[in-house]
Amino acid sequence: MKVTILTLGSRGDVQPYIALAREMIKNGHEVVICTGATFQRFIEENKVSFYPASADLMALMESEEGRDILNGNGFSLLKIIKFSKEKIAPSYRKSMDDFYQASQGADLIIYHPKALGAVDIALYFNIPCICLPPVPIMYPITEFPNFSLSSKKSFGPVLNRLSYKLVKFSELPFIKEINDFRGKTLKSPKRKAGLYTYDINGSPIPIIYPISPFLFKKVDSWKDSVFISGFFFLDSEEETLPNEIENFLEKGKKPIVVSFSSMPLKNPSIFRKKLVQALKKTNNRAVVLTGTSGMRFNQEENILTVEKAPHRLLFKRAKGIIHHGGVGTMSEALLSGVPQIIIPFAVDQPFWANLLYKKGYSIKPLQEKNLEVFELVQALEQVGNKEYIENAQKIKNIIQSENGIHRAVKHIESVVDNIKKE
Incomplete structure (x- = not known):
């Protein structure tokens, strides 16, 4: 099976996918990771194929302007909007073309929610896709709210579940770029933001959280909608301390x-x-x-x-x-x-x-x-x-x-097998 992994962000948004890619390669699959150039060496040192994405968010955040925004120095909503419009949005648009190229010939796309256009590409190529966020922010549950709204306080079952509606709006600042990509590259009509957050034409998108099931054993409302694998650890026998x-x-x-x-x-x-x-x-x-x-x-x-x-x-x-x-x-x-x-x-x-x-x-x-x-x-x-x-x-x-990576790979293989049988 040929697998394309699409992800953007910091090291924490890339390393889990490298660990997953290595395990999948051990199981006989071909894997390429498409992300910012900052991580090319890291990925290739781990014997995983790399394809560059124009949106190198790590490099943007390490710029002087990016650090100021991340730190809240001279916080200004206008400054954030300007930075997003002038730096992030154009690089996201270019990255969607990179994702498209990296996905040529793939049998499966595994994507981070930051990888805009991933589901559109999977739909275009008529291949399955799996959403794999490093943190539990996607699927609406009752036990705790979206942590971007509250990291401590529960709002109660109903409001907790409703708080995850924010996820559907995360594409909104970039929907112009998404639709430009859909029109020019995929030759597809425009769509609304959040249309493919949870499903494609009524079929649920599988979600995997690479987190410890033990830490969340009291969370029942993920039910069969989310697979909790265990943390992904990247082992490197060659590493030594200085x-x-x-x-x-x-x-x-x-x-x-x-x-x-x-x-x-x-x-x-x-x-x-x-x-x-x-x-x-x-x-x-x-x-x-x-x-x-x-x-x-x-x-x-x-x-x-x-x-x-x-x-x-x-x-x-x-x-x-x-x-x-x-x-x-x-x-x-x-x-x-x-x-x-x-x-x-x-x-x-x-x-x-x-x-x-x-x-x-x-x-x-x-x-x-x-x-x-x-x-x-x-x-x-x-x-x-x-x-x-x-x-x-x-x-x-x-x-x-918990052996999270092993469990995740077996789950991914079963998901793809079941889709093929449908």
Whole structure:
């Protein structure tokens, strides 16, 4: 089976699909991933075929203008609209042509909801498609609302379900580009925004969430409409920790690991000062992965700073992990069996932070804004609590046993087989 995967966004929007692609290739399928050029090397290093998409959202968000918007610096609705109209919308339009080209000859399209035009392309080629969002934001359920509206509070069953109607409107800012693509490339008539959110001409679009079924075992209203596979983990036998990290780890007690991945801090210098103070007050060492956080360190005793390192190898050797709560980093933290402190920024991060805290798998979430040193001190002290250490080991064993990628591939194969039989 030839499979085209269409996705756009940050590393967290790409890495799960690389893991899936590798597993599908092991099962004898051909897979190509179409996404922004930022991830070409990452994809090809994992022996997966790459096709470039013009909408390199990671590069756009790492631009000065993109960072300002992501950080809320000088927040202006007009600025966001202008950025979207001048930068994002044109690149999305070009990407739909890229998606079309990448899907030539495919037997199946697997797509991220950000990959606009994916369902239109599948319909044009008369092939099945599967929606695979990295986070549980698509299908209307009663147990909790769309996290873009609330990450903590339930509105009640009826309003919770209604809150997911927002998903159908997510295409609205780009419907002009979608219809231009439909007319010029697919030679198809215009359509309304949200027409193919859940079905194609009355036939439901299969949805897979690559998240832990254990964490959502009380959610019944997904029923048979959504397949919950378990997290997708990308294993790389060739990865090693840099020598400077290995040397640091061997010279003392387990450190606190700090990683905000691609998320920029609003006030990196202020947060850095608070972090250094809290580490000193609690007598902790630390490895800080600076990434795009904006933090810059002088020579600090007991603190090693590097730009990036493999989370899988580093997290399991930590005393505790401070991170932003993105689904990829959060799931790796769960897999490490190490207590975690989440400082969420936006999107799905507050949702995961609140969920794990309520279930006892992370310490109470903190906020960068108005963060006090004593709050960070208290959180670091709790990392050593027996309860959090035991809970971290418990959830690690559960997550390991779910084998999400294997289950997802078998489900995908069965979905396609069933469609062929119809």
